[in-house]
Amino acid sequence: MNRLFWIIIAVIGGVVLLLMANNDSGTTLGVANDAFARAAYLGIWGIVIAAALLGSGIRLGDFARNIAIWVVIILALVAGYQYRYELQDVASRITAGLVPGSPISKRAGDGSLTVTLAKAANGHFEVNGRVNGARVPFLVDTGASMIILSSDDARRAGIDTGSLSYSVPIMTANGSTNAASVRLDTLQIGDIERRDIRALVAQDSRLNGSLLGMNFLDTLRGFSVRGDELVLSD
Structure with a gap:
């Protein structure tokens, strides 16, 4: 170890002397x-690592295998970081296929946001949104002028349905009924979020599910149907 120490010191000293002697010429x-200084720096570290390897008694084959494993891990981490947005998109699409109603959110380089909804087996566009932080499944209905919550979904979102005034007449698939006007603290569809947005709560159980109506869709930059997908642009 003492001999190796003095060898390294001698190499460092020689490199320094060479650089000083050739400072004016630049090479x-x-x-x-x-470049010469960087190569010398890496070479000195190579000598230290090689000496440590030889002194540890680790077989060269095992050392090379471990180095190869770490190189693969580092390359995988770098590739994962470089393609993180593409991988996130793939993961979102897989989730959407496994969990019906899962929105796929994607933000472009210019900051614009899109949320893509896949058509359900019944032919409608459905999405699992959040109202006041609670999960609420919605049917996207361009024929509904307002967001309409079923009484069950409203209670799940923390709304006291018993204290509401049901004075707004609405028409549902089960016939006509009355609804109450409320303000939602938050409504989230994927990464699109709206605060303090107006909605209706249907009375009793006359509405089987909640509807995502035009007063939400009108807040968007646009929306379009592309085959079996509904794309919301914000």
């Missing part, structure tokens, strides 16, 4: 001084 042994 050492035909190589730019900066």
